[in-house]
Amino acid sequence: MAYYESDVVTVEWNESLGAVVMNWHAFASGEKYREGLNEGLELVEREGARNWLADLRELGTVPEADSQWTQEEWHPRAFRSSLSNMAVVQPESVVANMSVEDLVDEVGENTTSRIFDNRDDAFEWLRD
Template sequence: MKDYYVTDKAHIYWDEAIETVVIRWHAFARGDEFREPLDKMIELAVMKNAKKALFDSSHILVVAEDTKWLADEWLPRLLNAGIHYTATVNPMRSAVARADAGSVDPAPLLHHEFAGMCPAVEWLSGITA
């Protein structure tokens, strides 16, 4: 594991064992505090030519304006960076998140949600990218 970006809100690193760019949220963030780490994640994905991404969203809620930014601006950039497989750890997924998930064309992306890190890492480990 090599740290790339660390703040009190988020930790981004490259996991060599599963060849995955990882973001682990530690606290609520919104606006620039939310967007900057996600932009750094894309930077790292490009540098590593990553095909897989892991989001540990166990400790974060996303406000409506940031959810819109994710879908409209950030997700297309993530796909353009070359990510094809994503896993999200989100043990308390809300109905709002389920509704928003349908607004993005998932065709170029294989995504699964998990209740914990271990099953997410296991799933990503089984993907040769």
């Protein structure tokens, strides 16, 4: 069931995985990008989620200003939360992959992250 929906992202709670699932449907930047991530983090806090799955296949390249905001503002909050595992399904675009890899490389002390080519492998990793 959707916790939050917009024209660019759907945020869901997956009870069996104890995971917040972010399904990006289109390119997002600025307020739409940030609002989606903030809504996901609110759900993490509400549920005490340990797992996060972000399907970025349709997100596109994250603009520099949003990448910087993610690293400087969102990541510190996320890494202080209950999250332990962050699975990312990588974008189809090679250029977009590079921006995602930079964001995923920065993880918190108590957080493990991995990039996947498909959702099935990401779900399996979170199940384990």
